[in-house]
Amino acid sequence: MNLTSFGRTLVAGEARGELLSAEVGLSFWGGVDPQTGIVIDQHHPLRNRSLAGRVLAIPSGRGSCSGSGVLLELILNDHAPAAIVLCEREEILTLGAMIAEVVFDRSIPVLRVDREVFARLGEYRYARVAGAGLQLLHEPPVDDWQPDQTQHGVSGETSVHLDAIDQAFLSGQHGKAAQIAMRLLLRMAAVQEAEAFMDVSQVHVDGCIYTGPASLRFAEMLVAWGARVRVPTTLNAISVDKRRWRAQGVADDLGNPASALADAYLAMGAEPSFTCAPYLLESAPRFGEQVGWAESNAVVYANSVLGARTMKYPDYLDICMALTGRAPLAGCHRDAGRQATLALDVEMPPEADDSFWPLLGYCCGAICGTEIPLIRGLETSAADPDALKAFGAAFATVAAAPMFHIAGITPEADGQTPERQARIEVSALQQAWEALNTATSPEVGLVSLGNPHFSLSECARLAALVRGRTKSADVALIVTCGRAVFEAASQAGHVAEAEAFGVQFVTDTCWCMLGEPVIPPAVRTLMTNSSKYAHYAPGLVGRGVRFGSMAACVEAACSGRAPQEPPAWLL
Incomplete structure (x- = not known):
């Protein structure tokens, strides 16, 4: 018997296809080939499967902020999923579909459903999405389907207060690039259920990574529209050593577009920092500073270790914030969005070396998913910044959460009182070592x-x-x-x-x-x-x-x- 349900439309549209589902989040960057749509993450249950033309159902994205760029490439080269169905808050893949729609007039539907519905997906082989409606089937759909959405028209739109500066951006007073940027920010604010926008003091752009022709097209379109950053903006590591790629033997078909992409962001006024660890720069934000950072490990470090405030922003939303100096007031920008919901009790084995920290981060991230954890039991470990960098990068690779707390070590751990708890035994670290x-x-x-x-x-x-x-x-x-x-x-x-x-x-x-x-x-x-x-x-x-x-x-x-x-x- 078929199942019909309704969810929250993040990106509108209609699609049908074979259902491909997993109970584990998927990072499109490093996890999906941007040219073929095949899952290349060898640790994921969907490894070696093709996403092209299928209705992909995963709890959320995870890992890299560059997943938005990979999805954009897939949409424009016709190897994308037919639709994406989620059950957790998700912004990285959603933003990729939004960019395709707003800038390139191409897109796929993205729908968020209740966990109870998501839990039943494994019973079905096919699915179709129409607006907020989801139909699950045992046989391929053969007829048209127009679900009655009068009582379920959740489109992702919310009422967001706009200051005068926001209205000026939207009206085009600051040029087309800033106008498009504000339109995308407004769409994302609706997804994040933000009620207003706020100023950010700086931005770190991860979208300078070359994922394929679409990433370069987007950046060069912004330059042609007169884009200029309004706040200090650093650039992530790019896809080549910009000064030496030819001497290193890198082929022109990668070196030229990757270098051109970096040049486009430099033309918008960004700084040639070219690092995935902007927290090592003199410009690193201070405690409580509101910033707009992308790059998964940088976001986690900024929030958790520095105590700065940023969401885990997708590639391309980063430059939108840089062009406007504005970000949705939501998530980790607010006190309520920084609270731990899960306590993880651990014990540092005697004589542990520096490999303990990335192993533990990997284990914690795999358990947490979208939840912010409080890690307890390391109060006497004297973790230094390098250990926390290694922990955070591992955590961010397999988690969707934007931060963590470590009792006695990170600045906002005191006073965290999560109700749920779990324990990570040494056996879990052994399993992580074997997996890696x-x-x-x-x-x-x-x-x-x-x-x-x-x-x-x-x-x-x-x-x-x-x-x-x-x-x-x-x-x-x-x-x-x-x-x-x-x-x-x-x-x-x-x-x-x-x-x-x-x-x-x-x-x-x-x-x-x-x-x-x-x-x-x-x-x-x-x-x-x-x-x-x-x-x-x-x-x-x-x-x-x-x-x-x-x-x-x-x-x-x-x-x-x-x-x-x-x-x-x-x-």
Whole structure:
């Protein structure tokens, strides 16, 4: 028997197709090939399945803010899902569909349904969406369907108060680019159920990552419409080392458009920071500062560690905020949106090394989904900024939540009293280690460090670890970092010491964008201390991965082999 229900329309439209569902959120960036629509996340239950033409049902997006860009590419190249059905709050994929509709007159419907309805999706093989209506079927639909929506016309529109400046943007007084930006912000404000807009003091743009032709078309259209940023705006890591990509052997068909995309954002007035760790810059926001940041690890760090306030903004909404200096007053911008709803009790094993933090972040993110956690039990761990950076990046890779609290460590953890609680045992860390170590061979051809970008203190630590050591000629060791950190590390002598060992430094880009020939074609297995990259690399670059501490990575660079057993502290 077919099932008909109604939900909340996030992006209107009609579609039908085979139903493809999963109970786990999906990051389109790093999880879906933007040219084919095939799921490349090898840790996801839908791995190797094609989304093209199917009704995709997932609880929410997760992971990277760049998922909006991937969905836009898929819509414009006809490899997108026919529709997307969600049951949690979701803005990243929704924004990708909105951009396609507002800017390119192409789109797909996005519908949010109740959890009770979502829980029954596995009983059906086909689905169709019409406005707020969802029909689930056992056989392919053969007739037209126009559900009675008179009592269910939830279109995502809400009443948002507009200040004079907002009205001026919408009316076109500040140019077409700002007008389009405000229209998109208004659509997103409705999704977020915001009642008003607010000023932001700065923006970090993640949309400068080249996902395909659509990302460049969008940016160059904004430039042609006279776009100029109104607040200080930093740029995320881009898809190539802008100053050296030709010398690195990167092909013109990637290097030219990726560089042109960066140039478009520079033409709008953004700063050439080119880092996925803007919290390492001197311009990092202060506690309580309202900002508009994209890039998943940066958002989580800003909210959780710095105590600044930002939503997990999708790519392309970031530049909309930069062009207007405005953002919806919702979510983590408000006190109520920063409260923990789940307590996670953990215990740091004795003698744990620095790989503990990315492993724990990976476990916490997988449990939390959209919920903000309070992690308890680490009060005496003396976690430093690098540990919190590694934890946050891992957390953001598999969670949709925009922040976390760690009791006794992060600035807003005191006073958090979530009602629900769970415990993370050492066995969960062991399972995460096994999931991230996908390579069957111990032989390592590349050591990958700097995801997120290396800090100055990490450069110093690496220099100390390689001092007096000899790297294997068969192993490349590559570090990615931002320009500002590279200059500071050079002045401090860390770069020269590391390069004497054989370390290569790459700036402007990051591991989630790097491929051959920067990754040597002959390399079959890489080793990293980043659980973020260990998660994404099998799908992004088709290599097996070994995961471990920074010291273990240096040992692998010297010996050409990674340990096949977990570290002693994890046993």
